[in-house]
Amino acid sequence: MNHFLRSLTPSQQVAALFIIVFGILIAVSVTAFLLTFRENADAHDEAWHAELKNFRKLLGTSWFMVVVFWMAWALGDTVATLLFALIAFFALREFITLSPTRRGDHRSLVLAFFVVLPIQFWLVRAEHFDLFTVFIPVYVFLAIPVVSALAGDSQRFLERNAKLQWGIMVCIYGMSHVPAVLLLDFRNYEGKGAFMVFFLVMVVQTCMLVQHLVTRRLKRPPSAPEVSKSFNWYSWMVGMVVGSFAGGVLSFITPFKPGQALVMAFIACAAGSLGHLVMKALKRDRGVTAWGQRGMSVTGANGLLDRVDALCFAAPIFFHSARWYFGA
Numbered sequence: 001m002n003h004f005l006r007s008l009t010p011s012q013q014v015a016a017l018f019i020i021v022f023g024i025l026i027a028v029s030v031t032a033f034l035l036t037f038r039e040n041a042d043a044h045d046e047a048w049h050a051e052l053k054n055f056r057k058l059l060g061t062s063w064f065m066v067v068v069f070w071m072a073w074a075l076g077d078t079v080a081t082l083l084f085a086l087i088a089f090f091a092l093r094e095f096i097t098l099s100p101t102r103r104g105d106h107r108s109l110v111l112a113f114f115v116v117l118p119i120q121f122w123l124v125r126a127e128h129f130d131l132f133t134v135f136i137p138v139y140v141f142l143a144i145p146v147v148s149a150l151a152g153d154s155q156r157f158l159e160r161n162a163k164l165q166w167g168i169m170v171c172i173y174g175m176s177h178v179p180a181v182l183l184l185d186f187r188n189y190e191g192k193g194a195f196m197v198f199f200l201v202m203v204v205q206t207c208m209l210v211q212h213l214v215t216r217r218l219k220r221p222p223s224a225p226e227v228s229k230s231f232n233w234y235s236w237m238v239g240m241v242v243g244s245f246a247g248g249v250l251s252f253i254t255p256f257k258p259g260q261a262l263v264m265a266f267i268a269c270a271a272g273s274l275g276h277l278v279m280k281a282l283k284r285d286r287g288v289t290a291w292g293q294r295g296m297s298v299t300g301a302n303g304l305l306d307r308v309d310a311l312c313f314a315a316p317i318f319f320h321s322a323r324w325y326f327g328a
Helices: 002-007 010-035 043-074 077-097 103-125 129-150 157-183 193-218 233-253 258-286 304-326
Strands: none
Touching: 010 043, 010 193, 043 077, 043 157, 043 193, 043 304, 077 103, 077 157, 077 304, 103 129, 103 157, 129 157, 157 193, 157 304, 193 233, 193 258, 193 304, 233 258, 258 304
């Protein structure tokens, strides 16, 4: 089997990967659907069905991520970059929806949505990685408050600009690193960028899923109850170990050796899981349980930002760690 896979072209190898992943998702989805017909005989069964419902939500997120990345690979690098730019646009829109703005912020918002976002993703597609790395943290962070100041509105000036800058960092800067990972070039690894994105998503999602399942099973007291009722250090460590181990197992689809893949997975899992906790803190601050008004996103996707927030934190750390260490 391994000899057969090695005989395929890079495109055929990626296609085989997606066929396997879609096959697994279909099998799990059908099984979960059939289990919904189980009778509610007692309170235990009701609790079991509640767990199943929650699992199907997590499964829906997995479907969303896999379909997006399949489309990104199938349609080519340029369309992939545009697709992630569109996701960043709607994610930022969800973020801004929960951050009250004033008339003086309109110029800054136009700058963020229609200037910063296109330029950032154009820099990705053109592979100007040095400028792409500093464009938002350096130039945009200065430009946004300058534009706001020129609008002449000083009321809650620092708070308003900090919210917009934070949204730009998470939604635009973070998401733009996903297609950047797709375009990374490693020696003897040309044309296989989709494997790197799959590796990143797989280890982060594995870590998050295991952390969630362990928390629900063991029901340990939360470590940060004012931020998240489901986060505790024990379940987080279990998720980190499993996610890192999954990275080591998947080293064969990356340019990394098993030990290197394990370390890279650990870095991605730490950034993604703790970033997800940060986003929960922001939602608590806004008084909501999901991004978008009343738990429904402005895109109709019921929390698009909820589905990609961990990736928005993991992708930049993973990208720059890989590029720095391996000289890509």
